[in-house]
Amino acid sequence: GAGVSQTPSNKVTEKGKYVELRCDPISGHTALYWYRQSLGQGPEFLIYFQGTGAADDSGLPNDRFFAVRPEGSVSTLKIQRTERGDSAVYLCASSLTRGSNEQFFGPGTRLTVL
């Protein structure tokens, strides 16, 4: 499979728990983005990686959210002390170089916080 993959596809957790969401970008894509999509809304930018570094994390809503991409490929979005308002679909996208290029999206992880 050459596309962006995300695991798990669904995650149900309880309020206050910690979750990790994983993204496998397309091989060779240096840019990786995380978005959050709520029902009836467009994707909302969270964080952008260029290689291993977070080039722009201005979209992270608060310090409970953190993301890493240690080897410049796979990325993990981490959410601490989850809240019901964190429930959404978390989308990952990758592009060849930077954000002026088209992005290729994964199928998303649907997070439900009970």
Add this chain to the structure above:
Amino acid sequence: AQKVTQAQTEISVVEKEDVTLDCVYETRDTTYYLFWYKQPPSGELVFLIRRNSFDEQNEISGRYSWNFQKSTSSFNFTITASQVVDSAVYFCALSERGASGTYKYIFGTGTRLKVLA
């Protein structure tokens, strides 16, 4: 203020009708990029087109066409002879250089298109 406005929340058409999805954007940059994505019921966003701010030529791809007008800050999308398979949510997006110096996407709220048989 909304940077990307898709005023049409939902549109229903009968198969074979033409339909235009509107997108109005706002930016101060002279260099920016505009995109359209399709999100079918399966959920995965699919890239349709990319336009840079220096290229105002309209584009046609099969039944799809795009009209980019800088004078009105619009980037509208027309589907000719719509088909049931066109039913999806369509997102317009703007990529501009943010305060950090990096490009990032700003999506509109989407237009849900329903094509009825």
